[in-house]
Amino acid sequence: MSSTRTITRERISAVEPRIRPYVRHTPVMRVDMADFGRPAFPVDLKLECLQHSGSFKARGAFTNLLTRPVPKAGVVAASGGNHGAAVAYAAMKLGHKATIFVPEVSPPAKLARIRGYGADLVVGGARYAEALAASEDFAARTGALQIHAFNQEETLLGQGTLGLEIEADLPEIDTLLVAVGGGGLIGGIAAWFAGRIRIVAIEPEGAPTLYRALEAGEPVDAPAEGIAADSLAPKRVGEMMFPIAEAFVERSILVSDDDIVAAQKALWDRVRIIAEPGGAAAFAAVLSGRYEPAEGERVAVLVCGSNTNPANF
Template sequence: MTVEFQITGERIAGTEALIRPHIRHTPVLRVDMADFGRAALPVDLKLELFQHSGSFKARGAFANLLTREIPGAGVVAASGGNHGAAVAYAAMRLGVPAAIFVPEVSPKAKTDRIRSYGAELVIGGQLYAEALAASEARATGTGALQIHAFNQPETLLGQGTLGKEIEADLPDIDTLLVAVGGGGLIGGIAGWFAGRVRIVAVEPEEAPTLHRALEAGEPVDAPAGGIAADSLAPKRVGTLMFPVAQAFVERSVLVSDEDIAAAQQALWDNVRVVAEPGGAAAFAALLSGKYIPAPGERVAVLVCGGNTTAVKFG
């Protein structure tokens, strides 16, 4: 596979300097797994769900809007919800028209957020792939700029700024657990660390996009179901991130829907963090025992999104 685009620390750092005025430096929370009914283990939660628009996606959205030429027709994006909300937010802040295409599985919490930022919202099919096709047709017909959720250089560089921020916050970690859908997030982060930290992918059993790709040696179609389908279930990972994953992602760990739901509830019950299914997936690997750290291993978990109303409050 030949991919001309290269994710480098220098390019990520340049992107970070450009978008920094528009994004938040999100907090880190140290927890002990003993508080979750597991063996004692200090774990750092990087709470990127507190980013503008409710997820890490704001980084990639601003990277696109600030580095690419925006036509008069504005921008168009397809999304399970978070990317769309981020593009809508960035477009609102920068005064750019935006049309966001989402599949029917997108939850109300996400579609409401997109509308709140003033973007045009279009329901484009049952799954992400259908929404993407509809958005591409709109871009072709209007001349609007298509902003891809994960398979776009600027998107990867923007998400990579989160890796830079995590290293500044937690310079001594051994392992970082990251949820994967299309792979823009883990691709950018792995590109930043370039092997300095063990990067472990976490995916739903019902949407194992990177898992299947690593087995096949190239991006291939995978199932696109489960409770995190609105954020972690494209048909396949991006071609731009895949060589990075091959080089710098140690493995892919699969978690069940039950694991993810339990992680969502545990985060709320113990630390009052409201994570969406995709945002809780990485923590689910640790809570369920699907990922077992070695003795003395310093582990960080990325909680990457919080656009949900699915947690039982009480």
């Protein structure tokens, strides 16, 4: 059955009360782009970077742990960092053992979070795909419950609760810009809105996973490089999210590493928001002019992760 029929508003609405005690309702900040050296127009920033564990991933992690039976062996996840931190945090809160596999590209700030939540951390392999293979082997050997970062029904439903929250906070928006890696975030959000607003994907030039998939008409391998490689650079988008993206994501826009760093600096300098590269990617599209809103268009930008050291930018 297509994910457009299984990842639905009704199921997202049913999940939201289950995870509500464990996740933050994150704030919205309205900014004027004139303060950032751009033509004057308002943009609403949804600050999911202030979520528990430092990113939106906590929503999907708690949805998995609260709706699936967890064996004695606990849970296992592969991650560039944020999903691993979220699973480790959720497991800590709910009293489960967690084992997290991350690639060597994962930054120290994310590794520190995972360790700080008490998970067993295994670092190995150059990229996410290698960490995923190692985690799958671990699950087969131990019986641990595997929690996929994006290609998992419960993960998509959990991330979809962010769409529900954005609509409650910003009922009048026309357009929402969302960063894409494996696509669990934009898949869940797009399933919630189901075409009622414009959803635009933002990706790094070095990791155009959804961009390539939309061109090809199916998920295909893409480069996995660039400054946001730890969070926005799997080899390809998830099979589950792709039909949702085809149906409800208007297009994908690519931004450069320089655009992303400029967005990180601007968010810190102007509004004192710390955003990691993946977290700043959507704002980079507006700041760089790669996304130009129409006259009167009401635009919101999702700032989705903060697991970085500000000294890096």
